[in-house]
Amino acid sequence: MPPVTEELQDDLPEQMRIRREKRDRLLEMGQHPYPVRLPLTHTIAQIRAAHEGLEPDVTTGELVGIAGRVIFLRNTGKLCFATLRAGDGTEIQAMVSLASVGEEALEDFKRLVDLGDHLFVHGEVITSRRGELSVMADEWRMASKSLRPLPVAHKPLSEETRVRQRYVDLIVRPEAREMARIRVLVLASIRRSLAKRGYLEIETPLLQTQQGGATARPFITHSHAFDLDLYLRIAPELFLKRALVGGLERVFEVNRNFRNEGADSTHSPEYVALEFYAAYEDYRDVARTTREIIQAAAVAATGSMVVTHADGSVHDLSGEWPEIDLFEAVSAAVGRDITPATPLEELDALVRAAGIEPAPTWIAGKYVEELLEHYVVPGFTGPTFVMNYPEDTSPLTRQHPDRPGVVEKWDLYINGYEQATGYSELADPVIQRERLVAQAELADRGDDEAMPVDEDFLRALEIGMPPAGGVGVGVDRLLMSLTGLGIRETILFPLVKPEARG
Protein backbone atom coordinates (compact mmCIF):
# COMPACT_ATOMS: atom_id res chain seq x y z
CA MET A 1 0.00 0.00 0.00
CA PRO A 2 1.29 3.49 -0.80
CA PRO A 3 1.86 5.67 2.21
CA VAL A 4 -1.12 7.87 2.98
CA THR A 5 1.04 10.99 2.80
CA GLU A 6 1.33 10.59 -0.97
CA GLU A 7 -2.30 11.62 -1.19
CA LEU A 8 -1.69 14.90 0.63
CA GLN A 9 -1.39 17.76 -1.80
CA ASP A 10 1.51 19.34 0.04
CA ASP A 11 3.68 16.31 -0.73
CA LEU A 12 2.84 16.07 -4.41
CA PRO A 13 5.42 17.11 -6.97
CA GLU A 14 4.72 20.60 -8.21
CA GLN A 15 3.41 19.56 -11.61
CA MET A 16 0.86 17.16 -10.14
CA ARG A 17 -0.26 19.70 -7.57
CA ILE A 18 -0.92 22.24 -10.29
CA ARG A 19 -2.99 19.80 -12.34
CA ARG A 20 -5.09 18.95 -9.29
CA GLU A 21 -5.68 22.65 -8.76
CA LYS A 22 -6.88 22.91 -12.36
CA ARG A 23 -9.26 20.02 -11.73
CA ASP A 24 -10.59 21.82 -8.67
CA ARG A 25 -10.95 25.05 -10.64
CA LEU A 26 -13.03 23.26 -13.31
CA LEU A 27 -15.37 22.00 -10.58
CA GLU A 28 -15.67 25.50 -9.14
CA MET A 29 -16.61 26.79 -12.58
CA GLY A 30 -19.40 24.21 -12.73
CA GLN A 31 -17.61 22.27 -15.47
CA HIS A 32 -17.08 18.62 -14.64
CA PRO A 33 -13.47 17.51 -15.22
CA TYR A 34 -14.72 13.95 -15.91
CA PRO A 35 -18.09 14.23 -17.68
CA VAL A 36 -20.04 11.08 -18.41
CA ARG A 37 -21.35 12.10 -21.79
CA LEU A 38 -20.28 14.55 -24.47
CA PRO A 39 -22.16 15.70 -27.58
CA LEU A 40 -19.90 13.94 -30.08
CA THR A 41 -20.98 14.01 -33.70
CA HIS A 42 -17.99 12.50 -35.50
CA THR A 43 -14.84 10.52 -34.97
CA ILE A 44 -11.58 12.18 -35.96
CA ALA A 45 -11.15 9.47 -38.59
CA GLN A 46 -14.52 10.34 -40.15
CA ILE A 47 -13.57 14.00 -40.44
CA ARG A 48 -10.19 13.18 -41.93
CA ALA A 49 -11.78 10.82 -44.46
CA ALA A 50 -14.45 13.34 -45.47
CA HIS A 51 -12.06 16.26 -45.96
CA GLU A 52 -8.86 14.69 -47.25
CA GLY A 53 -6.95 16.93 -49.62
CA LEU A 54 -8.65 20.20 -48.68
CA GLU A 55 -6.83 23.38 -49.83
CA PRO A 56 -5.16 25.56 -47.15
CA ASP A 57 -7.16 28.32 -45.44
CA VAL A 58 -10.67 27.20 -46.38
CA THR A 59 -13.89 26.84 -44.36
CA THR A 60 -16.39 24.04 -44.91
CA GLY A 61 -19.42 25.22 -42.99
CA GLU A 62 -19.63 21.77 -41.38
CA LEU A 63 -20.10 21.83 -37.60
CA VAL A 64 -18.78 18.87 -35.61
CA GLY A 65 -18.24 17.74 -32.01
CA ILE A 66 -15.07 15.70 -31.48
CA ALA A 67 -12.87 14.48 -28.66
CA GLY A 68 -9.29 13.31 -28.32
CA ARG A 69 -6.21 13.41 -26.13
CA VAL A 70 -4.16 16.61 -26.31
CA ILE A 71 -0.73 15.51 -27.54
CA PHE A 72 0.61 18.90 -28.64
CA LEU A 73 -0.31 22.33 -27.39
CA ARG A 74 0.75 25.64 -28.94
CA ASN A 75 -0.62 28.85 -27.53
CA THR A 76 0.01 32.11 -29.39
CA GLY A 77 -1.73 34.83 -27.44
CA LYS A 78 -5.16 35.10 -28.97
CA LEU A 79 -5.05 31.87 -31.00
CA CYS A 80 -4.33 28.43 -29.53
CA PHE A 81 -3.61 25.16 -31.30
CA ALA A 82 -4.04 21.69 -29.80
CA THR A 83 -3.40 18.44 -31.62
CA LEU A 84 -6.00 15.85 -30.57
CA ARG A 85 -5.45 12.14 -31.02
CA ALA A 86 -8.12 9.45 -30.94
CA GLY A 87 -7.66 5.86 -29.82
CA ASP A 88 -7.25 4.64 -33.40
CA GLY A 89 -4.20 6.88 -33.77
CA THR A 90 -5.85 9.46 -36.01
CA GLU A 91 -5.12 13.09 -35.19
CA ILE A 92 -6.69 16.45 -35.90
CA GLN A 93 -5.89 20.01 -34.87
CA ALA A 94 -8.23 22.03 -32.72
CA MET A 95 -8.02 25.83 -32.91
CA VAL A 96 -9.33 28.07 -30.15
CA SER A 97 -9.32 31.77 -30.97
CA LEU A 98 -10.41 34.94 -29.24
CA ALA A 99 -12.80 35.68 -32.10
CA SER A 100 -14.53 32.30 -32.00
CA VAL A 101 -14.90 31.54 -28.28
CA GLY A 102 -14.54 34.92 -26.57
CA GLU A 103 -12.07 36.18 -24.02
CA GLU A 104 -13.23 34.14 -21.03
CA ALA A 105 -13.26 30.72 -22.73
CA LEU A 106 -9.88 31.45 -24.34
CA GLU A 107 -8.33 32.42 -21.00
CA ASP A 108 -9.80 29.30 -19.37
CA PHE A 109 -8.41 27.17 -22.17
CA LYS A 110 -4.91 28.58 -21.70
CA ARG A 111 -5.14 28.26 -17.93
CA LEU A 112 -6.75 24.84 -17.58
CA VAL A 113 -5.82 22.62 -20.52
CA ASP A 114 -2.62 20.57 -20.29
CA LEU A 115 -0.79 18.09 -22.44
CA GLY A 116 -2.43 14.73 -21.88
CA ASP A 117 -5.94 15.96 -21.17
CA HIS A 118 -8.87 14.53 -23.09
CA LEU A 119 -10.58 17.45 -24.74
CA PHE A 120 -13.99 17.95 -26.37
CA VAL A 121 -14.24 20.58 -29.08
CA HIS A 122 -17.28 21.75 -31.02
CA GLY A 123 -16.82 23.91 -34.09
CA GLU A 124 -16.39 24.22 -37.83
CA VAL A 125 -14.12 22.02 -39.92
CA ILE A 126 -11.55 24.25 -41.61
CA THR A 127 -7.98 24.18 -42.79
CA SER A 128 -5.35 26.47 -41.31
CA ARG A 129 -3.27 28.79 -43.43
CA ARG A 130 -0.58 26.12 -43.39
CA GLY A 131 -3.10 23.57 -44.68
CA GLU A 132 -3.63 21.61 -41.46
CA LEU A 133 -7.12 20.09 -41.18
CA SER A 134 -8.62 21.66 -38.05
CA VAL A 135 -11.75 22.27 -36.05
CA MET A 136 -12.18 25.97 -35.24
CA ALA A 137 -13.79 25.75 -31.82
CA ASP A 138 -16.89 27.67 -30.87
CA GLU A 139 -16.92 25.67 -27.63
CA TRP A 140 -14.44 23.51 -25.70
CA ARG A 141 -14.92 21.26 -22.66
CA MET A 142 -12.72 19.08 -20.59
CA ALA A 143 -13.42 15.43 -21.43
CA SER A 144 -11.02 14.03 -18.82
CA LYS A 145 -8.42 15.97 -16.87
CA SER A 146 -4.99 14.30 -16.75
CA LEU A 147 -3.37 14.67 -13.33
CA ARG A 148 0.06 13.38 -14.21
CA PRO A 149 2.42 15.00 -16.69
CA LEU A 150 3.19 12.92 -19.78
CA PRO A 151 6.83 12.14 -20.43
CA VAL A 152 8.60 14.29 -22.98
CA ALA A 153 7.54 12.97 -26.36
CA HIS A 154 10.87 13.44 -28.08
CA LYS A 155 13.07 11.37 -25.78
CA PRO A 156 12.64 7.60 -25.64
CA LEU A 157 11.22 6.26 -22.39
CA SER A 158 13.46 3.95 -20.44
CA GLU A 159 12.72 0.32 -21.15
CA GLU A 160 11.57 -0.30 -17.62
CA THR A 161 9.08 2.58 -17.66
CA ARG A 162 7.74 1.43 -21.02
CA VAL A 163 6.93 -1.99 -19.59
CA ARG A 164 5.71 -0.85 -16.17
CA GLN A 165 3.56 1.97 -17.51
CA ARG A 166 2.44 0.59 -20.84
CA TYR A 167 -0.47 3.03 -20.80
CA VAL A 168 2.10 5.82 -21.07
CA ASP A 169 4.18 3.92 -23.61
CA LEU A 170 1.09 3.50 -25.79
CA ILE A 171 0.44 7.25 -25.68
CA VAL A 172 3.91 8.41 -26.59
CA ARG A 173 5.29 5.65 -28.79
CA PRO A 174 3.63 4.73 -32.08
CA GLU A 175 5.51 1.41 -32.21
CA ALA A 176 3.79 0.31 -29.00
CA ARG A 177 0.38 1.01 -30.50
CA GLU A 178 1.47 -0.70 -33.69
CA MET A 179 2.42 -3.88 -31.82
CA ALA A 180 -1.03 -4.09 -30.24
CA ARG A 181 -2.54 -3.97 -33.71
CA ILE A 182 -0.06 -6.42 -35.25
CA ARG A 183 -0.91 -8.96 -32.56
CA VAL A 184 -4.57 -8.78 -33.51
CA LEU A 185 -3.75 -9.10 -37.21
CA VAL A 186 -1.60 -12.16 -36.55
CA LEU A 187 -4.21 -13.86 -34.36
CA ALA A 188 -6.96 -13.15 -36.88
CA SER A 189 -4.77 -14.50 -39.67
CA ILE A 190 -4.02 -17.69 -37.72
CA ARG A 191 -7.71 -18.27 -37.13
CA ARG A 192 -8.52 -17.58 -40.79
CA SER A 193 -5.80 -19.95 -42.00
CA LEU A 194 -7.05 -22.78 -39.82
CA ALA A 195 -10.76 -22.16 -40.37
CA LYS A 196 -10.12 -22.25 -44.12
CA ARG A 197 -8.63 -25.72 -43.67
CA GLY A 198 -11.60 -26.99 -41.72
CA TYR A 199 -10.15 -26.72 -38.19
CA LEU A 200 -12.50 -26.18 -35.27
CA GLU A 201 -11.38 -23.75 -32.56
CA ILE A 202 -12.03 -25.25 -29.13
CA GLU A 203 -11.23 -24.22 -25.57
CA THR A 204 -9.71 -26.65 -23.10
CA PRO A 205 -8.98 -26.20 -19.40
CA LEU A 206 -6.41 -23.69 -18.15
CA LEU A 207 -6.91 -25.15 -14.66
CA GLN A 208 -5.90 -28.80 -14.74
CA THR A 209 -5.86 -31.45 -12.04
CA GLN A 210 -2.50 -32.72 -13.21
CA GLN A 211 0.18 -31.30 -15.43
CA GLY A 212 0.81 -32.78 -18.84
CA GLY A 213 1.45 -32.19 -22.52
CA ALA A 214 4.92 -30.80 -22.06
CA THR A 215 7.89 -30.95 -19.76
CA ALA A 216 8.00 -27.81 -17.65
CA ARG A 217 7.53 -26.67 -14.08
CA PRO A 218 3.92 -25.68 -13.46
CA PHE A 219 2.32 -23.00 -11.33
CA ILE A 220 0.24 -24.62 -8.63
CA THR A 221 -2.92 -23.12 -7.19
CA HIS A 222 -5.68 -24.42 -4.98
CA SER A 223 -9.45 -24.87 -5.29
CA HIS A 224 -11.10 -24.24 -1.95
CA ALA A 225 -14.44 -25.65 -3.13
CA PHE A 226 -12.87 -28.96 -4.18
CA ASP A 227 -10.07 -28.86 -1.61
CA LEU A 228 -7.79 -29.75 -4.48
CA ASP A 229 -4.48 -28.51 -5.81
CA LEU A 230 -4.76 -27.42 -9.44
CA TYR A 231 -2.13 -26.70 -12.08
CA LEU A 232 -2.18 -23.76 -14.46
CA ARG A 233 -1.66 -25.59 -17.67
CA ILE A 234 1.72 -25.85 -19.30
CA ALA A 235 0.15 -27.11 -22.55
CA PRO A 236 -3.30 -28.01 -23.93
CA GLU A 237 -2.05 -31.09 -25.79
CA LEU A 238 -3.65 -33.89 -23.82
CA PHE A 239 -7.09 -32.30 -24.01
CA LEU A 240 -6.87 -31.54 -27.72
CA LYS A 241 -6.02 -35.20 -28.24
CA ARG A 242 -9.08 -36.21 -26.21
CA ALA A 243 -11.04 -34.11 -28.74
CA LEU A 244 -9.42 -36.12 -31.58
CA VAL A 245 -10.51 -39.32 -29.84
CA GLY A 246 -14.01 -37.91 -29.69
CA GLY A 247 -14.10 -37.41 -33.42
CA LEU A 248 -13.26 -33.70 -33.70
CA GLU A 249 -10.67 -34.49 -36.33
CA ARG A 250 -9.26 -31.04 -36.94
CA VAL A 251 -9.01 -28.88 -33.82
CA PHE A 252 -6.97 -25.95 -32.61
CA GLU A 253 -6.69 -23.71 -29.60
CA VAL A 254 -5.07 -20.31 -29.10
CA ASN A 255 -4.69 -19.60 -25.43
CA ARG A 256 -2.36 -18.95 -22.54
CA ASN A 257 0.19 -21.43 -21.19
CA PHE A 258 1.93 -20.87 -17.86
CA ARG A 259 5.41 -22.07 -17.04
CA ASN A 260 7.00 -21.52 -13.67
CA GLU A 261 10.41 -20.68 -15.07
CA GLY A 262 12.64 -17.69 -15.62
CA ALA A 263 11.79 -14.69 -17.75
CA ASP A 264 14.20 -13.28 -20.32
CA SER A 265 14.06 -11.78 -23.81
CA THR A 266 12.57 -15.00 -25.27
CA HIS A 267 10.70 -16.47 -22.30
CA SER A 268 7.63 -15.23 -20.45
CA PRO A 269 5.99 -17.13 -17.55
CA GLU A 270 2.67 -16.76 -19.35
CA TYR A 271 2.57 -16.83 -23.11
CA VAL A 272 0.10 -17.46 -25.90
CA ALA A 273 0.40 -20.79 -27.68
CA LEU A 274 -1.34 -22.06 -30.77
CA GLU A 275 -1.78 -25.82 -30.94
CA PHE A 276 -3.48 -27.56 -33.85
CA TYR A 277 -4.11 -31.22 -34.63
CA ALA A 278 -5.19 -32.93 -37.82
CA ALA A 279 -6.33 -36.55 -38.05
CA TYR A 280 -4.81 -38.62 -40.88
CA GLU A 281 -1.82 -36.30 -41.23
CA ASP A 282 1.78 -36.80 -40.14
CA TYR A 283 4.56 -34.51 -39.00
CA ARG A 284 5.50 -33.50 -42.53
CA ASP A 285 1.92 -32.55 -43.41
CA VAL A 286 1.57 -30.31 -40.37
CA ALA A 287 5.02 -28.80 -41.01
CA ARG A 288 3.73 -27.53 -44.34
CA THR A 289 0.59 -26.17 -42.69
CA THR A 290 2.76 -24.44 -40.06
CA ARG A 291 4.84 -22.75 -42.73
CA GLU A 292 1.74 -21.59 -44.57
CA ILE A 293 0.15 -20.24 -41.37
CA ILE A 294 3.30 -18.27 -40.50
CA GLN A 295 3.72 -16.95 -44.02
CA ALA A 296 0.09 -15.82 -44.11
CA ALA A 297 0.53 -14.17 -40.69
CA ALA A 298 3.60 -12.31 -41.98
CA VAL A 299 1.62 -10.96 -44.92
CA ALA A 300 -1.31 -10.04 -42.67
CA ALA A 301 0.90 -8.21 -40.18
CA THR A 302 3.48 -6.57 -42.43
CA GLY A 303 2.16 -6.90 -45.97
CA SER A 304 4.99 -9.17 -47.06
CA MET A 305 6.76 -12.47 -46.42
CA VAL A 306 9.96 -10.47 -46.40
CA VAL A 307 9.84 -8.74 -43.02
CA THR A 308 11.97 -5.87 -41.77
CA HIS A 309 12.96 -5.95 -38.11
CA ALA A 310 13.21 -3.05 -35.71
CA ASP A 311 17.00 -3.01 -36.18
CA GLY A 312 16.58 -2.67 -39.96
CA SER A 313 17.59 -6.25 -40.78
CA VAL A 314 15.55 -8.01 -43.46
CA HIS A 315 14.30 -11.59 -43.09
CA ASP A 316 12.84 -13.62 -45.91
CA LEU A 317 10.15 -16.05 -44.78
CA SER A 318 8.94 -16.89 -48.29
CA GLY A 319 9.23 -20.16 -50.19
CA GLU A 320 10.03 -23.60 -48.81
CA TRP A 321 12.06 -23.84 -45.62
CA PRO A 322 15.06 -26.18 -45.37
CA GLU A 323 14.92 -29.35 -43.31
CA ILE A 324 17.94 -30.80 -41.58
CA ASP A 325 18.20 -34.08 -39.68
CA LEU A 326 19.03 -33.61 -36.02
CA PHE A 327 21.38 -36.58 -35.56
CA GLU A 328 23.09 -35.97 -38.91
CA ALA A 329 23.62 -32.29 -38.11
CA VAL A 330 24.98 -32.97 -34.61
CA SER A 331 27.23 -35.76 -35.93
CA ALA A 332 28.68 -33.42 -38.54
CA ALA A 333 29.19 -30.70 -35.94
CA VAL A 334 31.08 -32.84 -33.41
CA GLY A 335 32.92 -34.86 -36.03
CA ARG A 336 31.75 -38.30 -35.03
CA ASP A 337 28.65 -40.42 -35.48
CA ILE A 338 25.97 -39.58 -32.89
CA THR A 339 22.92 -41.85 -32.69
CA PRO A 340 20.28 -42.65 -30.09
CA ALA A 341 22.59 -45.52 -29.10
CA THR A 342 25.59 -43.29 -28.31
CA PRO A 343 26.60 -43.98 -24.69
CA LEU A 344 25.77 -41.34 -22.09
CA GLU A 345 29.44 -41.01 -21.03
CA GLU A 346 30.44 -40.07 -24.57
CA LEU A 347 27.65 -37.47 -24.81
CA ASP A 348 28.57 -36.13 -21.41
CA ALA A 349 32.16 -35.59 -22.51
CA LEU A 350 31.04 -33.84 -25.70
CA VAL A 351 28.72 -31.52 -23.82
CA ARG A 352 31.38 -30.64 -21.28
CA ALA A 353 33.84 -30.04 -24.12
CA ALA A 354 31.35 -27.48 -25.44
CA GLY A 355 31.57 -25.69 -22.09
CA ILE A 356 28.12 -26.74 -20.91
CA GLU A 357 27.57 -28.11 -17.42
CA PRO A 358 25.02 -30.97 -17.55
CA ALA A 359 22.28 -31.13 -14.94
CA PRO A 360 21.96 -34.41 -13.01
CA THR A 361 18.46 -35.04 -14.40
CA TRP A 362 19.60 -34.94 -18.04
CA ILE A 363 18.93 -37.99 -20.20
CA ALA A 364 20.64 -38.92 -23.48
CA GLY A 365 18.26 -37.01 -25.73
CA LYS A 366 18.71 -33.86 -23.69
CA TYR A 367 22.47 -34.01 -24.29
CA VAL A 368 21.96 -34.32 -28.04
CA GLU A 369 19.54 -31.37 -28.06
CA GLU A 370 22.04 -29.27 -26.12
CA LEU A 371 24.71 -30.08 -28.71
CA LEU A 372 22.28 -29.01 -31.44
CA GLU A 373 21.59 -25.68 -29.72
CA HIS A 374 25.28 -25.06 -29.16
CA TYR A 375 26.81 -26.09 -32.49
CA VAL A 376 24.12 -26.15 -35.15
CA VAL A 377 21.40 -23.61 -34.39
CA PRO A 378 23.68 -20.52 -34.47
CA GLY A 379 24.48 -21.38 -38.11
CA PHE A 380 20.88 -21.15 -39.32
CA THR A 381 20.38 -18.31 -41.79
CA GLY A 382 16.60 -18.53 -42.20
CA PRO A 383 13.63 -20.52 -40.95
CA THR A 384 14.79 -24.13 -40.54
CA PHE A 385 13.05 -27.36 -39.61
CA VAL A 386 15.16 -29.70 -37.47
CA MET A 387 13.76 -33.19 -38.08
CA ASN A 388 13.68 -36.47 -36.17
CA TYR A 389 14.24 -36.07 -32.44
CA PRO A 390 15.38 -38.48 -29.71
CA GLU A 391 12.60 -40.64 -28.32
CA ASP A 392 13.42 -40.23 -24.64
CA THR A 393 12.73 -36.47 -24.58
CA SER A 394 9.55 -36.76 -26.65
CA PRO A 395 7.13 -38.94 -24.66
CA LEU A 396 4.01 -38.06 -26.68
CA THR A 397 5.48 -38.64 -30.12
CA ARG A 398 5.21 -41.53 -32.60
CA GLN A 399 8.42 -43.46 -33.18
CA HIS A 400 10.19 -43.27 -36.55
CA PRO A 401 9.26 -46.36 -38.64
CA ASP A 402 12.84 -47.46 -39.35
CA ARG A 403 15.11 -45.58 -36.92
CA PRO A 404 15.09 -46.99 -33.39
CA GLY A 405 15.17 -44.38 -30.66
CA VAL A 406 14.07 -41.63 -33.05
CA VAL A 407 10.61 -40.06 -33.22
CA GLU A 408 8.75 -38.22 -35.97
CA LYS A 409 9.15 -34.78 -34.50
CA TRP A 410 10.51 -31.46 -35.70
CA ASP A 411 11.39 -28.14 -34.18
CA LEU A 412 11.13 -24.98 -36.28
CA TYR A 413 13.85 -22.42 -35.64
CA ILE A 414 13.47 -18.81 -36.74
CA ASN A 415 16.10 -16.21 -35.81
CA GLY A 416 17.92 -18.73 -33.67
CA TYR A 417 15.15 -19.66 -31.28
CA GLU A 418 12.53 -22.35 -31.15
CA GLN A 419 9.43 -21.04 -32.86
CA ALA A 420 7.27 -24.13 -33.18
CA THR A 421 7.34 -27.85 -32.65
CA GLY A 422 5.34 -30.54 -34.39
CA TYR A 423 5.05 -34.29 -34.53
CA SER A 424 3.24 -37.40 -35.60
CA GLU A 425 1.18 -38.13 -32.52
CA LEU A 426 1.72 -41.30 -30.56
CA ALA A 427 -1.59 -43.17 -30.79
CA ASP A 428 -0.58 -46.55 -29.29
CA PRO A 429 -1.94 -46.59 -25.71
CA VAL A 430 0.44 -49.37 -24.63
CA ILE A 431 3.58 -47.54 -25.72
CA GLN A 432 2.14 -44.26 -24.39
CA ARG A 433 1.70 -45.85 -20.98
CA GLU A 434 5.33 -47.08 -21.00
CA ARG A 435 6.56 -43.59 -21.91
CA LEU A 436 4.50 -41.90 -19.20
CA VAL A 437 5.66 -44.42 -16.62
CA ALA A 438 9.25 -43.62 -17.61
CA GLN A 439 8.46 -39.91 -17.18
CA ALA A 440 6.97 -40.58 -13.77
CA GLU A 441 10.19 -42.33 -12.78
CA LEU A 442 12.14 -39.22 -13.83
CA ALA A 443 9.80 -37.17 -11.68
CA ASP A 444 10.44 -39.47 -8.74
CA ARG A 445 14.17 -38.95 -9.28
CA GLY A 446 13.69 -35.22 -8.81
CA ASP A 447 12.99 -33.88 -12.30
CA ASP A 448 10.22 -31.40 -11.49
CA GLU A 449 9.57 -30.85 -15.21
CA ALA A 450 8.68 -34.48 -15.95
CA MET A 451 5.02 -35.34 -16.50
CA PRO A 452 3.01 -37.82 -14.43
CA VAL A 453 0.85 -40.68 -15.70
CA ASP A 454 -2.51 -39.28 -16.80
CA GLU A 455 -4.87 -42.24 -16.49
CA ASP A 456 -7.83 -40.48 -18.06
CA PHE A 457 -5.73 -39.53 -21.07
CA LEU A 458 -4.61 -43.15 -21.43
CA ARG A 459 -8.22 -44.31 -21.19
CA ALA A 460 -9.06 -41.94 -24.05
CA LEU A 461 -6.23 -43.37 -26.17
CA GLU A 462 -7.52 -46.86 -25.42
CA ILE A 463 -10.84 -45.81 -26.93
CA GLY A 464 -8.81 -45.07 -30.04
CA MET A 465 -7.24 -41.88 -31.40
CA PRO A 466 -6.97 -41.59 -35.18
CA PRO A 467 -3.48 -41.18 -36.63
CA ALA A 468 -2.72 -37.47 -36.39
CA GLY A 469 -0.16 -34.74 -36.69
CA GLY A 470 0.00 -31.88 -34.21
CA VAL A 471 1.85 -28.58 -33.80
CA GLY A 472 2.51 -26.00 -31.11
CA VAL A 473 3.46 -22.44 -32.11
CA GLY A 474 4.53 -19.70 -29.71
CA VAL A 475 2.45 -16.71 -30.78
CA ASP A 476 4.51 -14.14 -28.85
CA ARG A 477 7.62 -15.55 -30.46
CA LEU A 478 5.96 -15.38 -33.86
CA LEU A 479 5.44 -11.65 -33.21
CA MET A 480 9.12 -11.44 -32.29
CA SER A 481 10.06 -13.13 -35.56
CA LEU A 482 7.93 -10.67 -37.52
CA THR A 483 9.14 -7.52 -35.75
CA GLY A 484 12.55 -8.31 -34.25
CA LEU A 485 11.40 -7.05 -30.85
CA GLY A 486 11.84 -8.77 -27.46
CA ILE A 487 9.05 -10.82 -25.95
CA ARG A 488 8.29 -8.07 -23.41
CA GLU A 489 7.51 -5.72 -26.29
CA THR A 490 5.14 -8.18 -27.94
CA ILE A 491 3.16 -8.73 -24.73
CA LEU A 492 1.12 -5.69 -23.79
CA PHE A 493 1.41 -6.15 -20.03
CA PRO A 494 4.27 -8.55 -19.26
CA LEU A 495 4.89 -9.69 -15.71
CA VAL A 496 7.14 -7.28 -13.81
CA LYS A 497 8.18 -7.42 -10.21
CA PRO A 498 6.50 -4.84 -7.99
CA GLU A 499 8.25 -1.52 -7.71
CA ALA A 500 10.04 -0.82 -4.46
CA ARG A 501 8.49 1.87 -2.30
CA GLY A 502 11.02 4.00 -0.46
Add this chain to the structure above:
RNA sequence: GGGUCGCUAGCUCAAUGGUAGAGCUGCGGACUUUUAAUCCGUAGGUUCGGGGUUCGAGCCCCCGGCGACCCA
Protein backbone atom coordinates in the same frame (compact mmCIF):
# COMPACT_ATOMS: atom_id res chain seq x y z
C1' G B 1 21.77 -19.71 -9.91
C1' G B 2 26.65 -16.68 -11.40
C1' G B 3 28.93 -12.19 -13.48
C1' U B 4 28.86 -7.10 -15.48
C1' C B 5 26.39 -2.49 -15.86
C1' G B 6 22.58 0.87 -14.32
C1' C B 7 18.90 3.52 -10.75
C1' U B 8 20.07 11.62 -9.81
C1' A B 9 14.07 17.07 -11.06
C1' G B 10 7.65 15.15 -14.22
C1' C B 11 10.84 12.84 -18.74
C1' U B 12 15.87 11.99 -20.90
C1' C B 13 20.59 12.60 -19.01
C1' A B 14 25.33 15.39 -16.66
C1' A B 15 28.27 16.06 -12.25
C1' U B 16 38.01 14.38 -9.92
C1' G B 17 35.40 12.40 -2.66
C1' G B 18 34.60 19.33 -1.91
C1' U B 19 28.12 24.71 -3.22
C1' A B 20 23.72 18.56 -7.15
C1' G B 21 23.41 20.80 -13.12
C1' A B 22 21.40 20.87 -18.51
C1' G B 23 17.55 20.14 -22.25
C1' C B 24 12.51 19.33 -22.61
C1' U B 25 8.20 19.65 -19.30
C1' G B 26 5.99 23.15 -15.49
C1' C B 27 4.98 28.20 -13.73
C1' G B 28 4.78 33.94 -14.93
C1' G B 29 4.92 37.27 -19.21
C1' A B 30 4.72 38.56 -24.91
C1' C B 31 2.56 36.81 -29.47
C1' U B 32 -4.29 35.54 -34.13
C1' U B 33 -1.72 30.53 -38.23
C1' U B 34 1.34 27.19 -34.85
C1' U B 35 3.36 21.83 -36.30
C1' A B 36 8.87 19.12 -30.84
C1' A B 37 6.15 26.92 -32.16
C1' U B 38 9.33 31.11 -30.79
C1' C B 39 11.20 34.94 -27.32
C1' C B 40 12.00 36.89 -22.03
C1' G B 41 11.84 35.51 -16.93
C1' U B 42 11.48 31.63 -13.17
C1' A B 43 10.60 27.38 -10.06
C1' G B 44 11.54 22.36 -9.40
C1' G B 45 15.92 17.27 -5.58
C1' U B 46 14.53 11.69 0.46
C1' U B 47 20.68 11.35 -5.82
C1' C B 48 16.34 3.46 -5.17
C1' G B 49 16.35 1.88 0.53
C1' G B 50 19.44 0.77 4.91
C1' G B 51 24.20 0.71 7.21
C1' G B 52 29.54 1.98 7.12
C1' U B 53 34.38 4.70 5.90
C1' U B 54 35.61 10.02 5.83
C1' C B 55 36.50 16.68 8.20
C1' G B 56 33.17 15.94 3.98
C1' A B 57 29.69 10.62 0.01
C1' G B 58 25.41 11.04 -5.91
C1' C B 59 30.61 9.15 -6.25
C1' C B 60 34.26 4.57 -1.94
C1' C B 61 32.77 -0.21 1.13
C1' C B 62 28.76 -3.73 2.96
C1' C B 63 23.53 -5.47 2.90
C1' G B 64 18.89 -5.18 0.40
C1' G B 65 15.32 -3.68 -3.84
C1' C B 66 14.28 -3.02 -9.10
C1' G B 67 16.01 -3.28 -14.15
C1' A B 68 19.24 -4.39 -18.52
C1' C B 69 22.92 -7.44 -20.75
C1' C B 70 25.98 -11.84 -20.75
C1' C B 71 26.72 -16.81 -18.89
C1' A B 72 24.55 -21.47 -16.84
